[in-house]
Amino acid sequence: MAKTLLSTMNNIAEGFGRGIRKEFARFLDISQSSAREVKSMTYVFEDLEYTTLDKIEELRDKTNAVIGLTVGFIRHLKKGL
Numbered sequence: 001m002a003k004t005l006l007s008t009m010n011n012i013a014e015g016f017g018r019g020i021r022k023e024f025a026r027f028l029d030i031s032q033s034s035a036r037e038v039k040s041m042t043y044v045f046e047d048l049e050y051t052t053l054d055k056i057e058e059l060r061d062k063t064n065a066v067i068g069l070t071v072g073f074i075r076h077l078k079k080g081l
Contacts, residue, residue, distance in 0.1 A: 005066060007034040012070075025077040032070040039063045 008031045015027020042056050042063070050056075 005035060005038055005063070008032075008038070008066060008070075021077055021080065025074055028070055028074045028077070032067050032074070035063050035067045035070065039067070 011027050011031035011034055015024040039060055042060050046056050
């Protein structure tokens with residue numbers, strides 16, 4: 001999971017490093033888009049029978065949680081803009 005969401009994490013770090021709230025929110029948006037790409041890949045994993053369905057569903061659940069948290073954080077930041 002950690003490796004799969006590496007792009008998401010890196011976008012958050014890059015946005016935070018900018019030190020500007022508006023820029024951070026923008027990079028969080030990019031980050032949640034990266035997480036959605038990960039979720040999309042789980043359907044490919046399923047079609048290719050890359051791993052068990054239980055593991056794929058676990059990854060989808062965790063990815064959905066990351067998306068939800070990130071979107072919530074974006075909303076919080078944008079309230080102050």
